[in-house]
Structures are given as C-alpha cells and as structure tokens.
Amino acid sequence: MGKHGMSTLVDTYGRTHRNLRVSLTDRCSLRCTYCMPHDFAAWLPNEELLSTDELLTIIEVAVQQGIDEVRLTGGEPLLRPDIVEIVERIAGIENAPRLTLTTNGIRLPDLAGPLAKAGLNRINVSLDTLSRERFKTLTYRDRFDDVILGLKAANAAGLFPIKVNAVLLKDINDDEAPAILEWALENEYSLRFIEQMPLDAGGIWDRATLITADEIYAALSTRYTLTPVDNRGSSPAEEFYINGSSATVGIIGSVTRPFCGACDRIRLTSDGQLRSCLFSNVETDLRRVLRDESLNSATKKQEIAARFQKTVISKLPGHGINDPTFIAPIRPMSAIGG
Ligand SMILES: C[S@@+](CC[C@H](N)C(=O)[O-])C[C@H]1O[C@@H](n2cnc3c(N)ncnc32)[C@H](O)[C@@H]1O
Known part of the structure; x- marks a missing residue:
C-alpha cells in the first residue's frame, strides 16, 4: 500500500520489498568487460521492449503494492529517447516513489538539467578509473572525458548527492582505489566500490582474480582511516566514515559479504520480465499480461499485482553465488538491469 502505508510485498523470509529496479533498455554506449561481451549483438527487438505507457502501468501497480523507490537503469537508461518524459510521468503518479x-x-x-526539472531525485554515475587509457581498455570506448563532463553537469543540475560506482578488476585498475577515493572526496562525490559479480555473460568472471571487499578495504586503509557507519538497513553497501569526518565511502561485497538477508529489491527487465534477484533464473512475464487483448485494464492491473506477489513469494533466501551448484544467469547484467 504505497509510500504511506504497509507494503504487501513481503516474502517467506520476512523481507519487505520497497525498491524496484527498472531496466529501460538493454543497449549501452559502453562495453564494460565485466558487464557484457564487447562484441555482444543479441539486442532485444524494439517491439519486445515495454512502451512508456506499459512501464507506467507496472510502476503504478508496484507503488500500490508498497514500492517506494524506483531506480531507472539498463543497459544505459539515458539512451531511451523519451527518458525525460518517463521521469516526469513517474514523478507525477499518485504517491510517487523516490526516483533515482x-x-x-x-x-x-x-540531460542532467531536464531530468532534475522532470523530478529525478538522485543519480548514480559509474566510473571505474581516472585514466583515459584504462577507461578505453575497460569499456572499449574512448568516452572518459564525456563521463567527467556528465558528472559536472549532474553537479550543476543539483542532483545531490552524486554517487559514483566503481568496479575494480585485477591488473587493470585495482591499484586505483585510494586515488579514486581522493578524487571523489575532492569533488564531493559519494563513492561506492562494487565487487565484480558473475554477470558478464561472456564468462570472464573468475573467483581467483576477484578483488574482494576485504582487499578494497585494505587498499583504502593504506591512505585513509575508515570507521564503520552503523544502521546499514537494506543498503547493499557497507559504509565507512573517512578520517573521522562525515564523508563516507561504501563497499558492496556482493560475492564475499552477501547482504541478501536484508534485500528489499525486485527487478523489471526492459522486456517486461519481473525477477526477484539479479541472479534469478526464473522470470515472471508482465508484458504478456499487458498485451493480452482479452483482458480489460482493471483485470490487467490485478494480474500484474498478483504476479508481483508471486515473484516475491518465490524469492530464495540468497543469491547462491557461493553454492557449488550456482549457475550464472544467461542474460548479461546489461539485459537484466544493474
Ligand atoms: C549495468 S550498469 C547499468 C547502468 C549504466 N549503464 C551504468 O553504467 O551505470 C549498472 C551498474 O552495474 C555495474 N555492473 C555491471 N556489471 C557488473 C558486474 N559483473 N559486477 C558488478 N557490477 C557490475 C556497473 O558498474 C554499473 O555501476
């Protein structure tokens, strides 16, 4: 029951779901090696993507079920031509969710200015290195300068706090953790390091070369004194105060320090499939309901609400990455929505 009441999206382990991650497209302007193969070409056909009206219907139902934060992602969400309209329409729904x-x-x-004006509350920008050359190696595109300009534009548009996500890869950028933190502090960005997860669909993930949360903590500690912040709640990041100040840095140990016990997230792919977890191998089809011409609008909404319940009820206690029987999802991260 929306922002002002109880959520009905409670799973069998007592976790209440309030956060919906929505992938707006599986396409991206970068080819980050840990996210999708650089020659990936299995894009979803346009007609399989949810239309903006379909998206809005799903988000309205989700909000009525208790979702109070929507994170737009992808692929690259800013490649969606009507992104400003999407933000404006989500911000305009009854009991509008917090929108990031x-x-x-x-x-x-x-887009930073128009997005802020349309009602976007906050932004996360991904940047893994401060070196233009390394950026090119990591992403297969020479767009480092554009990302820096993009961060400045977010700042000018007042989309605070600006969060920066960084993934460290062995022998590529794993020596940069303290330097990236120094840069983030100088620019007042809120930095979070994310452990690399097995979601690249190209099979490059290797536990043996994983830069772990403990290693990231140790690298940062060579230059900074880190003090844990209490009250993590459902946040994936373990936050640390830096040098006794109020500035913080986060470490998301998805693999070695899983936080599934407090997970409050569900995910909608750009082709309208609902997933209870990034690593789920089961999806619930919402697009089919929306496009079923035998159903009227009220029945469609009821069925979508029922499918949200079904997805949450079937959620497993953990992502299973560390189980011997773990099978990585077939879709790359870019297609699920990060
Ligand atoms: C999939 S991207 C989508 C949104 C947008 N294109 C971006 O670059 O932020 C969202 C986040 O997922 C992270 N990500 C992608 N693949 C990952 C992986 N295998 N392990 C950890 N994080 C990953 C990216 O670094 C990024 O911060």
Whole structure:
C-alpha cells in the first residue's frame, strides 16, 4: 500500500520489498568487460521492449503494492529517447516513489538539467578509473572525458548527492582505489566500490582474480582511516566514515559479504520480465499480461499485482553465488538491469 502505508510485498523470509529496479533498455554506449561481451549483438527487438505507457502501468501497480523507490537503469537508461518524459510521468503518479537513476554519465551534459526539472531525485554515475587509457581498455570506448563532463553537469543540475560506482578488476585498475577515493572526496562525490559479480555473460568472471571487499578495504586503509557507519538497513553497501569526518565511502561485497538477508529489491527487465534477484533464473512475464487483448485494464492491473506477489513469494533466501551448484544467469547484467 504505497509510500504511506504497509507494503504487501513481503516474502517467506520476512523481507519487505520497497525498491524496484527498472531496466529501460538493454543497449549501452559502453562495453564494460565485466558487464557484457564487447562484441555482444543479441539486442532485444524494439517491439519486445515495454512502451512508456506499459512501464507506467507496472510502476503504478508496484507503488500500490508498497514500492517506494524506483531506480531507472539498463543497459544505459539515458539512451531511451523519451527518458525525460518517463521521469516526469513517474514523478507525477499518485504517491510517487523516490526516483533515482544509474548511468554511465555520457549523455548527462544534455540531460542532467531536464531530468532534475522532470523530478529525478538522485543519480548514480559509474566510473571505474581516472585514466583515459584504462577507461578505453575497460569499456572499449574512448568516452572518459564525456563521463567527467556528465558528472559536472549532474553537479550543476543539483542532483545531490552524486554517487559514483566503481568496479575494480585485477591488473587493470585495482591499484586505483585510494586515488579514486581522493578524487571523489575532492569533488564531493559519494563513492561506492562494487565487487565484480558473475554477470558478464561472456564468462570472464573468475573467483581467483576477484578483488574482494576485504582487499578494497585494505587498499583504502593504506591512505585513509575508515570507521564503520552503523544502521546499514537494506543498503547493499557497507559504509565507512573517512578520517573521522562525515564523508563516507561504501563497499558492496556482493560475492564475499552477501547482504541478501536484508534485500528489499525486485527487478523489471526492459522486456517486461519481473525477477526477484539479479541472479534469478526464473522470470515472471508482465508484458504478456499487458498485451493480452482479452483482458480489460482493471483485470490487467490485478494480474500484474498478483504476479508481483508471486515473484516475491518465490524469492530464495540468497543469491547462491557461493553454492557449488550456482549457475550464472544467461542474460548479461546489461539485459537484466544493474
Ligand atoms: C549495468 S550498469 C547499468 C547502468 C549504466 N549503464 C551504468 O553504467 O551505470 C549498472 C551498474 O552495474 C555495474 N555492473 C555491471 N556489471 C557488473 C558486474 N559483473 N559486477 C558488478 N557490477 C557490475 C556497473 O558498474 C554499473 O555501476
């Protein structure tokens, strides 16, 4: 029951779901090696993507079920041509959820202002290195300067606090943790390091070369004194105060320090499939309901609500990455929505 009441999205382990991650497209302007194969071409056909009306119907139902935060992601959400309209329409629904967006930042110079005006509450920008050359190696695109301009545009548009996500890869950028933190502090960005997860669909993930949360903590500790912040709640990041100040840095140990016990997230793919977890191998089809011409609008909404319940009820206690029987999802992260 929306922002002002009880959520009905409670799973069998007592976890209440309030956060919906919505992938707006599986396409991206970068090819981050840990996210999708650089020659990936199995894009979803346009007609399989949810239309903006379909998306809005699902989000309205989700809010009525207790979702109070929507994070727009992808692929690259700013590649969606009507992104400003999408934000404006979500911000305009009854009991509007808190609205955030995760982006590679490249289109922010044009879009940060319009997005802020349309009602976007906050932004996460992904940046893994401060080196233009390394950026090119990591993403297969020479767009480092555009990301920096994008961050500046987010700042000018007042989309505070600006969060920066960084993934560290062995022998590529794992020596940069303290330098990236120093840069983030100088620019007043709120930095979070994310452990690399097995979601690249190209099979490059290897536990043996994983830069772990403990290693990231140790690297940062060579230059900074970190003090744990209490009250983590459902946040995936363990936050630390830096040098006794109020500034913090987060470490998301998805693999080695899983936080599934407090997970409050569900995910909608750009082709209208609901997932209870990034690593789920089961999806519930909402697009089929929306496009079923035998159903009227009220029945469609009831059925979508029922499918939200079914997805949450079937959620497993953990992501299972560390189980011997773990099978990585077939879709790359870019297609699920990060
Ligand atoms: C999939 S991207 C989508 C949004 C947008 N294109 C961006 O670059 O932020 C969202 C986040 O997922 C992270 N990500 C992608 N693949 C990952 C993986 N295998 N392990 C950990 N994080 C990953 C990215 O670094 C990024 O911060």
